[in-house]
Amino acid sequence: MSLYAQTVPQHIKMLQNLDRWLEAAVAYAETRKFDADTLLLARLAPDQYALGRQVQMICDNAKFCAARLTGTTAPSHPDTETTIPALRARIAAVIAYLETVNEAAFEGASARRIELNFAPGMDISGEDYLRDMASPNLYFHLTLAYSILRHNGVPLGKRDFLGSIALAPKA
């Protein structure tokens, strides 16, 4: 199984899905005559991150996953966005970055030892990092962003969450 195929193209797809959810939020706000950016402060629990921060964390999870697995440095994005257009620009920037990461850069990624800021003196293999952290964290924040929008009435469904599925006519 290819670590590249399980991450970079899938994460690009999920970022594109996220961008469409925000587009749907803007359209919904227009029909209901409210300022769409107020959604960025919505949260599901008082000690959980609001939507704006969830989107920033999705962007960071996706870019750091590619950078850590390839042993390279991701572009920096200060967390300064306060509007949906600014967040959509950040999503586009992360997609553009991921599109520069090619499969050859993933040579040896499964066994690569990865260090994480919160665990000094420790490391984890690329394969374990994907399983224990990168995938659960990315889908966690994606589902929270989606759920905050759903909770606030934005019309989205499961297919909007998943996006395209590589089903093909049976051979």
Place this chain on the structure above:
Amino acid sequence: MSLYAQTVPQHIKMLQNLDRWLEAAVAYAETRKFDADTLLLARLAPDQYALGRQVQMICDNAKFCAARLTGTTAPSHPDTETTIPALRARIAAVIAYLETVNEAAFEGASARRIELNFAPGMDISGEDYLRDMASPNLYFHLTLAYSILRHNGVPLGKRDFLGSIALAPKA
């Protein structure tokens, strides 16, 4: 990268995490003097599944993932649970089933063609099924279960969501 290692042990871990969230919900309900089972009807949007159904879907996603990737049949569980103890018993049953699925059964799983009920006449490779459906769906329902509990005041944090992480002292 091993499809077995990315799924079966990770899904067992996530089911064990889910079981602990439900245990925390019961403890919280006791301190606040309410019936913990009322949480099973809580939901974050009126057209989204409530907590009880989310737990059933997590169980099904985990068992069908293992069964589909190994070309075998998962045990059947009718969706009849209406209490937290009954749901925890179902989680335990799925964990017990997953513990019977061994790595050898995953031989050829990446390329295995998998058929899905909702797409007659179509199929998808095991690797694409994991990426496009099994992982996103499982974490989607896990995050919803977690978020419904958080939204209702159950004290949980991100480490409760992730569970153990295979960090090791640097060599």
